[in-house]
Amino acid sequence: MSFGPFLLLALMEGMVMAAVLALTAVGLSLVFGTMRVVNVAHGEFFMLGAVIAWFVADHLGGAAWMNFAVALVVAPLVVAAIAVLADRLVLRRLNYEPEATIVATIGLLYILQQAALSLFGPDARPVPAPFELRLQLPWFGWSGYKVFVILAAGAILLAVWFLMTRTRAGLIMRATQIDRDTARAFGIDTDKVYALVFGLGAGLAALGAVLVVPIQQAHYLMGGDPLLLSFIVVIIGGLGSIRGTLVAALVIGLSDGVIAMFYTATLAKILATLLVALVLVFRPQGLFGAKA
């Protein structure tokens, strides 16, 4: 393939990767930003969303777009409910202490993974996209659904941004983020806020998964990759900054795609990984975070 189309494809694929990153990271960014909780099980919430999408598609047996629509509602709700439960039963009792939370969420990760393995099985399973559309360019073909994923990621980010900055709920969350004790003194039930934020974060991960799973597959180990990447995006973007999350997702997605053009794939991954690490080293507060 000649250089032009090659670059075009790399950019398009980079955009998809950025969209996937943004979708997985936005929930984590909320939780991380508001609660300062490192949720190691975040990737598993993503996995659960994908698995539920498969169950819906498999058991409902309707048209692909109908299954998709149902999964879009059911998966986030179920996963959010699980997350709220986990918050109530475990995290709150730990008083969100950083180290204890890490271990507890590692435990949660194992529990969710095993539950998926036992109920869903070890196979990777495909979930049909709501519509089949292939864009045939002169040089290569491309999945039309990927364009949809990019647009949907943009819409969800916009919605979250709106929620955080333009609504009362967002105001309360930001207040809790900045100073939990003062927020409580003003009569905010911070326990409730935390539970809801944790649920919302998990629900967003599940929502992202329902969108992403047609271009990947549902698998019980699929949570590891998004976890790693979304952490990176959140940190690079700056804690709790939606704009930062978006920019970081774009930077990482596109650089990964373009670097892969010039080096062999594994070397490209090494370079991209080191690059991200160095950004953190020399700008630890992230690209958009305030100086800590």
Add this chain to the structure above:
Amino acid sequence: MTARILALHLAVLAALFAAQFVLPSYHVTSLARIMVLAVFAMGYNIAFGYTGLLSLGHALFFAAGMYGAGLPALHFGVGGGTALILGLLAGGALAGAAGLLALRTAGVSFMIVTLMFAQAGYLTILYFAEYTRGNDGFPVPATARSLFGFALSGDRMRYMTALLLFSAAMLACLALVRSRFGRIMVAMRENEERSRMLGYNPYAVKLTALAISGLYAGLAGAAYALLFGYAGASFAGIQYSILPLLYVLTGGAGTVLGPLVGTAVMFWLTDIASGLTSAWLMVVGVALVALTLFAPRGMLGLIRERWAKWLP
């Protein structure tokens, strides 16, 4: 008080020595594995438990030890003693180098930077598969699997070597944490600002602690390769960064014996659970959650809090 501490630790070593004559052979080998992994966890504890550096990249230092020992053995036929020392140094050197950069950050960023370094290290092993044998790994040649003329593949020799390394590591750790430097490390964990004002250089202290931690990890990685005869990229994967954290938190962060207790508990918990049910991950998960809820300072941390304040 010092006598009491010394007595306790020597008693533990004596018990470990005696265990090989009492336990069934499966558990003797398991205990040898546990002791080597406990050295790894002890190293992690020096960085995390005492100095407060939450790293998610220790798999890199463990793998550095494993390959630092394994590769010269594979390609140049070096002997066991040399391989062990090379592994130890590789772990320390890599930890020092990673620390130079990573310690410019703190907290969650430090966690992520170390994780990224480890990930890059893992991919590097895969990239140079021609030399490292990549994901498949390689059996460590017999020439390197002997010390002072004794074959490390023999069960008795393996156990004694593991015990010897563990004892040395544990006594060194005990000496370290009771030394002046050990107290400075804890001061970094408790309040970095204040210790800076007292005239300590936090960067240098943390870098030293991390390098020592890397020496431990390197030694453990090298010993694992030589004693159990295999080096492979899976040991550089992220789960080998999480494992020592788990061991330390289970046993009790900031206690000398905690890593051993944590490693043993987690090892046998996994082992027994996987025998009882195919859902052994669930058992481990529930145990972890229960641990954080009911013994948040780890097992020895709980004991220290309740009954034995003198525990180092």
Add this chain to the structure above:
Amino acid sequence: MTRTITTPDQTVLTRRKVVKGIGAGLIASAAMPGYVQAQAAPLKLGFQVHRTGIGASYGRWYERVANSALKVVNEGGGIAGRAVEIVFEDDGTDPKRGAEVVEKLVSQHKVDLIFGPLFSHVVIGSAPRAGELKVPYLVCSEGNHVASGLTNRWTLQPGITDVRSQVQAMAPWVAQNLGKKITMIYPDYAFGHDHRDSFEPAIKAQGGEVIAKIGIPATETSFTRYFAQIPRETEVIYHVMIGPSVLTFVKELGEFYGTGARPEIFGFIDSLEGVDMTAPGLGFLEGTHFWEGQCRYKQADATDAETFYRAAVGVDDNGASLADPKDVSTYAHMFSVWETLFVIKAGIEASGYQTTADRQKFVEAIEAMTAFDFGREHPQGEKIFNGKTHQAFGIQNISKVTDGKLIRVHRTTIGDGLYPDQVDYTTQSF
């Protein structure tokens, strides 16, 4: 070391070949199953199974096949007149745990021998421990690591042809029927490198050429951008992928070429093992070719042995579970477990194995074998066995996707896959 070459036609009782030179007594005990029967304790076989981890979708089927073969063996009177049981232990598809499992099976469960693992890093990680414990370790992993000399005297692979041989056997047919300018796409780690390093010289020998080698990192979940590196003049794409993302890989390949012109596509079924061929997005595979160890779809000329095996392991004509047509088996590979169990049977009966003290005799008996006949015990096909390299060599199949099903279009000969010995384990000490 007593080792005698037998002629391929020597048949002892159960359609297997056993060396003459081992001793009349041994043959006698093999020929008289039931002669130690009365109070003999059951034979205990250890099975290292990938129940969790990335090998789990294979492991589940390997466990099923092992149990099915066990049933057949026990209904046929057991091994050397003794009932047989299998102890399964999960290795998490992890080499560290793998070595521990070997230990556990031997020291705690007191098994007579161990078999079953597939993933090569687990095999390479566990083999040293099996060697130290001096326990026969019969692997089903296809890797070249046994025949290349990386393992030890106690490690054998009698149930499946290794990758090097499989790949080499593909080259003549690919060059003659599909094209000579090949682009290879493979996972960028050892398993993929085996493919890369074996296929390149093999295709060169056929006058072909590998014009591009695209290694894909192990952690990848998205593949389209790698396809951009496929040179325009490519005549054949050779693909092999493994792990949970295989379906995505194949689907994206289809999207990439779409309705436009595309090269011929030849793949190893590993890229779709355990995956339903009718999954959405796979329509473009129509007319492409796959290597199969054993044909997933029941062929028109299926033999009695094949039919018997298919029914015994609970698989329907499309290669899916009889209980759930969506549960597609790892049919192309899993016969190795079945055949390995019957090699174990033959080895134990030929060696007169009684207790764990006879383990060395068992290995020697297997090393003395030279061929396995096609039949219910070896439903994939006849094989020759190289006692020096501990490796079996068999027939390979090339199938074409026709109306969404894999229909065999070519069978290689065993000779296509032979290569010079890389090791002689029989010169190593036990």
